[in-house]
Amino acid sequence: MxxxxxxxxxxxxxxxxxxxxxxxxxxxxxxxxxxxxxxxxxxxxxxxxxxxxxxxxxxxxxxxxxxxxxxxxxxxxxxxxxxxxxxxxxxxxxxxxxxxxxxxxxxxxxxxxxxxxxxxxxxxxxxxxxxxxxxxxxxxxxxxxxxxxxxxxxxxxxxxxxxxxxxxxxxxxxxxxxxxxxxxxxxxxxxxxxATYERRCTAKHAKIDWNKPVKQVYDLIRGTNPAPGAWTTFNDAKLGIFDCKRVPGDGISGRIRDVTDEGFAVQCIGGRILVQRVRPDGEGKAAASEWAANVGLKAGDTIGE
Missing domain, CATH: 3.40.50.170 (Formyl transferase, N-terminal domain)
Structure with missing residues (x-):
């Protein structure tokens, strides 16, 4: 043919x-x-x-x-x-x-x-x-x-x-x-x-609301990894969120619950997201633990709006 x-x-x-x-x-x-x-x-x-x-x-x-x-x-x-x-x-x-x-x-x-x-x-x-x-x-x-x-x-x-x-x-x-x-x-x-129709997935759709159920947050992060990339803010600066996993735990949504060599855990409704790879605004991707150390992130800090 x-x-x-x-x-x-x-x-x-x-x-x-x-x-x-x-x-x-x-x-x-x-x-x-x-x-x-x-x-x-x-x-x-x-x-x-x-x-x-x-x-x-x-x-x-x-x-x-x-x-x-x-x-x-x-x-x-x-x-x-x-x-x-x-x-x-x-x-x-x-x-x-x-x-x-x-x-x-x-x-x-x-x-x-x-x-x-x-x-x-x-x-x-x-x-x-x-x-x-x-x-x-x-x-x-x-x-x-x-x-x-x-x-x-x-x-x-x-x-x-x-x-x-x-x-x-x-x-x-x-x-x-x-x-x-x-x-x-x-x-x-x-x-x-x-039939379903969805618009192009952009950064506007990829903003994380840590006050959502943990599965919804996790699905958003993995559904935008690597592009357009989920994101949140810390100290008014944009922070891209990439590789992560779900972990158990309770607490106030949007709070940092733990910072370890593996990354940092953010509380959502019904569980936590352990963030392992991030991209600070204007920079390349980095290990979440490295970024956390650079900015002095600690348990109890608030992330996002």
Whole structure:
């Protein structure tokens, strides 16, 4: 089959590499976002050029010339891996079999740009990914295939995405293309009654309220680790909170209960968070015990607002 691969960053590059490694199909072009001034060349673009593949970087697909260029590749299928640019129907339907798109959630759950963060923040026990038939709606459309995995109680974004979803998703692109090659791509109809939409998870959503139940606080921290990064304040300065674990204990919420070589424990409702890695404002990440020693943190101090 003649394929167009559309994507960006490491995931797009690895999907492209997986397709090229098999040698079964011909990648006729690679599409990625336009270069950004002062930013490194996108890995998928760099890799595609190394392989001698045509690279197109339209800012949008609104003009006829861009659509004509796309049509000129005479592709059978467009594989959309990690795409932030809106791709209208006229472009999606240009290949013979149209387009198929990747999303890191069990659609129609968690439509939107932070689909890995929100299931963890919300305390979900499972997630996964979908390859779906894209429409003009945000991550809307029936799915071709889905893959499910558990969210363990201590999983962070790194664990869920990079250790579970990412490697399986890269491998799965071969199965996706096989469905089209065999002429039988399945269709899992989306139950719109179950659909959820979440906005991009930003620093605004990652502020810690230590007066919440300990599980909610813990889920927020691990669901924003490593990005956008949960945060709190100490002596009016912002403090990023990263690696941590739940420990038992009672007391007044927002108070430091213990400072040890392992880190410092903050009281929440029904338990404590033992913070092990922090990032002081304007600095790099550091061991929580090191930061605590530098600022003279002690049991009884108040953290956050």
């Amino acid at each position: 003649r394929l167009i691969v559309m994507g960006q960053q490491a995931f797009g590059k690895d999907v492209l590499a997986k397709l090229l490694d098999t040698g079964t199909d011909e990648v006729v072009a690679v599409y990625c976002e336009p270069d950004k001034e002062g930013k490194p060349v996108d890995p998928i673009k760099e890799f595609a050029l190394e392989k001698g593949l045509p690279v197109e970087q339209p800012a949008n697909f609104n003009d006829q010339e861009t659509l004509d260029t796309l049509k000129g590749f005479n592709a059978d299928l467009m594989v959309m891996a990690f795409v932030n640019v809106f791709v209208p129907e006229a472009a999606r339907d240009t290949p013979t079999h149209g387009s198929i798109c990747f999303h890191p959630s069990l659609l129609p759950l968690h439509r939107g740009p932070s689909a890995v963060n929100w299931p963890i923040i919300m305390g979900s026990t499972k997630s996964g990914y979908s390859w779906f038939y894209p429409s003009d709606g945000l991550d809307e459309g029936d799915s071709l295939m889905q893959w499910e995995c558990p969210i363990e109680e201590d999983d962070t974004v790194i664990d869920l995405y990079f250790k579970k979803i990412y490697p399986s998703a890269v491998d799965s692109v071969l199965e996706v293309v096989d469905h089209y090659r065999n002429g039988n791509p399945p269709r899992i109809v989306a139950n719109e009654d179950e």
